[in-house]
Amino acid sequence: MARLTLRTLALGYLGLLLAGPVGIVFYRTFENGFGPAWDAVTTPDAVHAFWLTILMVVVSVPINTAFGILCALVLVRQEFRGKTLLNAAIDLPFAVSPVVIGLALILVYGQDGWFGWLSEHGIQVIFSVPGMILATIFVSLPFVVREVVPVLREIGDEQEQAASTLGANWWQTFWRVTLPAIRWGVGYGVVLATARALGEFGAVSVVSGKIQGQTETMTLFVEQRFQQFDLTGAYAASVVLALMAILTLLVMNIFGGREVKGR
Amino acid sequence: MGIAVNNVKKRFGDFVALDDVSIEVPDGALTALLGPSGSGKSTLLRVIAGLEQPDEGSVLISDVDATGLPPQMRGVGFVFQHYAAFKHMTVWNNVAFGLKIRKRQKGEIHKRVQQLLELVHLDGFADRYPAQLSGGQRQRMALARALAVEPEVLLLDEPFGALDARVRKDLRLWLRRLHDEVHVTTIFVTHDQEEAMDISDQIVVMNDGKVEQVGGPRDLYEHPENEFVMSFIGPVNRLGDEFIRPHDFELMLEPNGSTQEAMIDRIVHLGFEVRVEFALPSGQQAWAQVTRERAEELELQEKQIVYVRPARSRVFEGQETEQPAALDSDALSNP
Numbered sequence: 001m002a003r004l005t006l007r008t009l010a011l012g013y014l015g016l017l018l019a020g021p022v023g024i025v026f027y028r029t030f031e032n033g034f035g036p037a038w039d040a041v042t043t044p045d046a047v048h049a050f051w052l053t054i055l056m057v058v059v060s061v062p063i064n065t066a067f068g069i070l071c072a073l074v075l076v077r078q079e080f081r082g083k084t085l086l087n088a089a090i091d092l093p094f095a096v097s098p099v100v101i102g103l104a105l106i107l108v109y110g111q112d113g114w115f116g117w118l119s120e121h122g123i124q125v126i127f128s129v130p131g132m133i134l135a136t137i138f139v140s141l142p143f144v145v146r147e148v149v150p151v152l153r154e155i156g157d158e159q160e161q162a163a164s165t166l167g168a169n170w171w172q173t174f175w176r177v178t179l180p181a182i183r184w185g186v187g188y189g190v191v192l193a194t195a196r197a198l199g200e201f202g203a204v205s206v207v208s209g210k211i212q213g214q215t216e217t218m219t220l221f222v223e224q225r226f227q228q229f230d231l232t233g234a235y236a237a238s239v240v241l242a243l244m245a246i247l248t249l250l251v252m253n254i255f256g257g258r259e260v261k262g263r
Numbered sequence: 264m265g266i267a268v269n270n271v272k273k274r275f276g277d278f279v280a281l282d283d284v285s286i287e288v289p290d291g292a293l294t295a296l297l298g299p300s301g302s303g304k305s306t307l308l309r310v311i312a313g314l315e316q317p318d319e320g321s322v323l324i325s326d327v328d329a330t331g332l333p334p335q336m337r338g339v340g341f342v343f344q345h346y347a348a349f350k351h352m353t354v355w356n357n358v359a360f361g362l363k364i365r366k367r368q369k370g371e372i373h374k375r376v377q378q379l380l381e382l383v384h385l386d387g388f389a390d391r392y393p394a395q396l397s398g399g400q401r402q403r404m405a406l407a408r409a410l411a412v413e414p415e416v417l418l419l420d421e422p423f424g425a426l427d428a429r430v431r432k433d434l435r436l437w438l439r440r441l442h443d444e445v446h447v448t449t450i451f452v453t454h455d456q457e458e459a460m461d462i463s464d465q466i467v468v469m470n471d472g473k474v475e476q477v478g479g480p481r482d483l484y485e486h487p488e489n490e491f492v493m494s495f496i497g498p499v500n501r502l503g504d505e506f507i508r509p510h511d512f513e514l515m516l517e518p519n520g521s522t523q524e525a526m527i528d529r530i531v532h533l534g535f536e537v538r539v540e541f542a543l544p545s546g547q548q549a550w551a552q553v554t555r556e557r558a559e560e561l562e563l564q565e566k567q568i569v570y571v572r573p574a575r576s577r578v579f580e581g582q583e584t585e586q587p588a589a590l591d592s593d594a595l596s597n598p
Contacts, residue, residue, distance in 0.1 A: 158347035161314055162405075164334045165341040166361035166412060176360075180351040 022242060029235040040225075040233040041240055045213045049221035050240065055129070056204075056217060057197045060136040064193050068144025069186060073178075075145070076152040090146075093139050101138050102206025105131060127209030132217070135203035140196040144189030151185035152178075191252045195245050218244075265290040265448035266311060266416060271320030273306055280306040281317070282472035288450060288465070290325075293442045295459035296452045298469035299495070304452045305420055307469070311450065312341050312418050325415050337416075340409030340447075344421040346401045348393035354380070354404050355389040361412035379407040382441070399430040406438075410445065419451035423458065435462050456496050460484070468492050490579045500549040505576040512551035514539065515570045516561060522570035525549075530558070530565055539563060541571065 029037050040046065075087060093101065109115045109125040118125055125131045159181060163173040179186075201219040208215040216224065218241050225233035266288040273281040280303045288294045296304040309315040311322055313334035321330040329337050349357050358379055362372045380386040383403040393401055402422055409417060422438070423431040439462040442449055453459050459466050460480040468475040468483065468491075476483060476492045487493035493506050500507045515522060525541040528548070537558040540550040551571065563569070 158343050158345060159349055161334070162341065162343060162347040162349075162408075163360070165312055165314070165337075165339055166408065167335045167364045168360075169335060172364055177349055181349075183351075 025235055025238050025242070028231070029239045032232070036232050037236040037239070040230070040236040043233075045216065046221060046233070046237060048213050049216045049218050049237070052129070052132075052216065053198060053218040053241075053244070056133060056136045056200070057194055059133050060140055060197050061190060061193050063137055064141055065144050065186065065190055067141070068189060068193075069148055069179075069182070071145045072148035072152055072182075075149055077157060090142050093141050098135075098139055098200065098202030098204075099206055102135055102203040105135055105138070105203070105207050109134070126207055127211070128215060131207040132204050132215060135207050136197050136200050139200050139203050140193040143192040143196065144186060147185040147189035147192070148182050151182045155181045187252055187255065191248055194248045198241060198244055198248070265292065265325065266450070267323040267326075268307065268311065269321045269323070271307070271310055271317040271322070273303075273310060273315060273317050279472050281310070284320070284469075284472070284474055286467050286474060286477065288448060291446045291448055292464045293439065293449045293451070293462060294465045294467060295463035296450060296467050296469060297454070297456060297459040297495070298475075299454060301471075302469040303472040304454075304467075304469045308418050308420050308450060308452050311416070312339050313337050314341070338412075338414050340412065340414035340417045342402070342405050342409050342417070342419040342422050344424045346393070346398075346405045346425075348401050348405060350393050352392075353389065354385060354391050354393070354396070357393070357404055358407045358411050360408060365412065375411060379411055382410075382444075383407040397430075398426045399434055402426065402434065406441075410447070414447065417447045417449040419449070421452050421454070424453075431458070438462060460496070466496075468495060470495075487577070493577060493579070498552075502543070502547055502549060502573075502576075504578045505573065506579070507549070507573045507576045509538070509550050509552035511573055511575040512549070512553075513572045513574050514551055514553060514557070514561060514563070515572070518570045519572075522572045525569055525571045527563060527565055527567050527569060530563055537563075539569075541569065543571075 041050075071086075071090065075083065096104075106126055107113050109118065109131060111119065111126075115125065123130070125134070159177050160173050163177045168176065199219060200217075201223070204217055205220060205223075208217070208220060210216060210220055210224065212224065218237055222234050222237045222241070225231075225237060266286075268284060268286045271281050271284045272279075282303075284303070284307060286307075296307060298304045306315060310317050311324075313329065313332060313336075317330070321328055323329065324337055324339070334341075349360065352360070355376055358376045359372050362375060367375075376389075377386070380389060383406055385400060385403055385407065388396065388400065388404075393404065396404065402425075406419075406422075419438075423434050426434065435458055438451075442462075451463075460483075463480065465477065466480055466483055467477050470491050475495075476488045478486075483492060483496045487496060490501075490506060493499055494501075498509050500509060500512075518524070523543055525543050527539055527541045529538075529540040531538040531540070532555070535555055537553050537555055538550055539553060539558070540548065542548050549571075561569070
């Protein structure tokens with residue numbers, strides 16, 4: 001009885017707060033059939049926004065994955081002064097609102113910022129794709145680190161020591177022993193970072209300048225359509241975003257499922 | 264000379280793990296590093312393996328100075344207490360790891376791994392993952408993995424420490440037989456004196472980061488150089504300055520000139536051996552180890568008065584003692 005109550009509570013909570021709203025978006029999108037929705041997401045601006053979003057993910061996720069694993073290794077396997085500071089700094093993107101992050105990037109890379117001189121050399125950072133990538137990297141930075149650190153702690157360093165006594169150098173040890181052992185943490189971190197990069201709105205919104213067909217990602221496109229009372233367009237683009245996120249999870253699960261059988 | 268450790272010192276912060284330690288391990292011998300936890304025995308093993316760097320001193324392996332060499336270059340095989348199995352690899356791949364790193368030919372790797380799996384009796388388990396093995400099987404796999412690269416020296420850090428008593432006993436005898444077959448210079452760390460006495464040619468007794476005594480199992484038992492070795496190698500009673508092994512007490516029903524009166528507190532039957540715990544008039548407590556026949560012959564009862572006499576005892580001169588003068592408190596819990 002108690003178990004049933006708990007289950008109802010958990011499912012009810014999820015249904016009301018998650019499944020309901022997402023379901024309604026899907027319903028509204030296909031209310032008038034598949035045609036209008038398809039038309040809304042195949043306009044040149046929509047297609048551009050789609051590919052720009054993919055670009056954000058493709059650039060930011062690998063960078064954050066490599067940096068995240070490195071950072072986690074340093075945090076867990078090494079002792080040095082300022083470690084606490086580094087540990088806290090990694091969580092900064094969680095603590096600071098994305099809008100503030102966007103503004104900070106403008107202060108640093110904008111015309112009057114430290115790196116304002118870049119634009120004089122033809123490198124436009126703010127109101128352009130590089131700035132948006134920086135913003136995306138910033139907001140999705142902690143995920144891989146935070147997923148990998150506890151896994152590294154748990155596996156300990158004995159397997160690595162064993163590998164070194166068996167003749168493996170640093171890279172061989174990392175590639176053949178450490179990385180396979182932390183792959184779950186890395187995988188989960190990648191999923192979260194991808195989801196964050198796909199859905200990032202605040203920071204990207206500030207630095208992008210929201211130029212249609214140029215610096216508009218899917219999330220910005222949804223907002224823009226919504227504000228122009230193109231509800232079908234906004235819903236349809238939302239569905240595309242949702243599908244991209246679901247696909248990410250699915251790919252991870254399929255990848256994960258194969259690993260499980262191998263165990 | 265297999266391994267020579269010269270004047271090695273190692274600190275961890277304020278803690279002195281190794282305090283000027285020197286040992287020599289002959290080629291092909293099976294040597295135990297024996298001591299209580301915190302005595303520095305594991306640190307010494309890790310210094311030999313290159314997993315820790317000594318602050319001072321040197322390590323020679325097969326007469327080559329290995330002090331500055333990384334673990335990869337030392338030609339050592341290391342077995343960890345908790346196996347350190349590569350969990351994502353099959354047994355076969357675990358054992359083949361070192362050979363693959365050395366880029367040996369496929370055929371050679373195959374042959375060698377097969378040989379080793381047969382040697383450690385795991386030939387039917389090649390495709391299993393470590394999680395599907397018992398503790399004993401995992402440790403045998405770890406041993407095969409360490410032996411695969413044909414190390415000059417095999418180092419085992421409490422290899423049976425995580426196993427249950429029965430498996431421990433089987434596995435240590437098996438290790439002894441394996442050592443007699445492959446003759447690789449072996450050092451293993453243990454806190455279990457019985458384990459050390461059972462299989463090693465030579466025992467290095469360590470305490471507080473120092474070597475207390477080095478010798479063969481029998482030598483250490485018969486001729487301990489100090490009270491630490493005496494009380495660590497086998498059970499001991501302490502009466503005043505005298506150290507007496509429990510089997511060196513003679514129990515009698517009638518007094519003679521050299522006996523003391525004692526009252527039996529408790530009699531514990533351990534099969535062939537019977538443990539008789541008694542109190543002396545001074546209030547000191549001690550225990551004697553007698554055979555079952557002797558106990559039956561004397562018809563020993565609890566609360567009975569008997570007369571005891573140490574047939575042999577030992578006094579260590581010039582030793583500062585930290586233990587209370589009454590009785591070594593470990594003696595009762597250490598049958």
